[in-house]
Amino acid sequence: MIYAILSLGGMGLLFAMGLALASKVFAIKVDPKIEEAIEALPGSNCGACGYAGCKGYAEAVTTDPEVRANLCPAGGEEIAHLIGRITGKEVASAQRRHVLIKCAGSYDQVGRSFIYDGVLDCKAATLLFGGDKDCRYGCLGLGSCAYACPFGAIVAKENGLPEIDLRKCTGCGVCIKTCPKGVIALVPDGSFCHVLCSSKDKGVITKKICKVGCIGCRLCAKECENGAILVEDNIAVVLYDKCTGCGRCVEKCPTSALIRV
């Protein structure tokens, strides 16, 4: 009994002393601001700020006066102000953005040239004749972007077109890099019209393979009074800073590739 108490107590005391000593010897100073900044950031380590994870940015923004406080697109304005307060830096307001899949070619709209039965990864599917969909510019819909999204904002759907949850999307842009077709783009929050097509094929070809593709007919561009639509390479592009959201272009679009949000 007495031995048990003595030996176990002794061991406990010995280890405790060892640990106390070790914590003194191996103590390192951490700037409390860095801790605060890490707390404030979303902690999803998406890397959209350009640093290796949230910790990397927290260290950079607190120690380097050159690093701006609004680099976290996922956190948006709220967190930019928080970081600004912690580091004592001025915050220029940043426009929030979200991503958009510029393709509406689900399996009912666009034909398929063969049945793809490989791994569910867009990059792998691209290697086979550019994918199973007839349109070589369109979204393959296997969900590489959904797999890459650090916020779970993209869900791969069975109709061959992933869905973006705008409430979860932070505009970090991680998905854009993973898309082999380049159909994902960042658009400003609160924009009115979108062209849901990326096809640079001539109108005749686009019309043949896809029911909702942009055929580059320029009807929308002619209709727009503000010059907010540009047609280049057989595809219409919305200039978001000029668009007033009147919606007249959408009515004119013969294929409904142009939509109003």
Place this chain on the structure above:
Amino acid sequence: MEQLVLILISTVLINNFVLVRFLGICPFLGVSKKIETATGMGMAVIFVMTLASFVTYLVQRFILSPFGLGYLQTIAFILVIASLVQLVELFLTKMVPALYEALGIFLPLITTNCAILGVAILNIQKDHSLLEAIIFSLGASIGFTLALVLMAGIRERLELAEVPKSLQGAPIALITAGLLSLAFMGFSGLVKM
């Protein structure tokens, strides 16, 4: 010498701690989603397990056995492992921050890894010498790492496969673990210990 090599092979392959003895299943399923983290966890386990078995062996030999305190084995070993992990963590933060970053959360998690305690107790049960104990725990931790990395590799590929809805997530992971375990059963009889 031959004995030591046999111990090493038998703990890595034949009596693999995870796949044959079913110790340390929690991290095996929890940290095997990515090869990178699996390797990190494996390295941390190799490090802590070998060190812990060395210290627990000394504790058993010079404190518990002479005073006839065998019944305190579990609590004493847990005490040793926990403080050892703490010490290693403090040491790494200061001396090798890069390694500390790489191991991350896995280092403190090891404290409650039953495979570590299992190795320490098995060392005593099997009446190993100090050198045998170290080789035994080294083999056990290498076997653990092997199982973890193999599992992570399979699960990374499974991510890209079309798994039936009812089997997605944990069910398919458990089936995979079962098949992997069956495969390791094939090693039994390679060495008789």
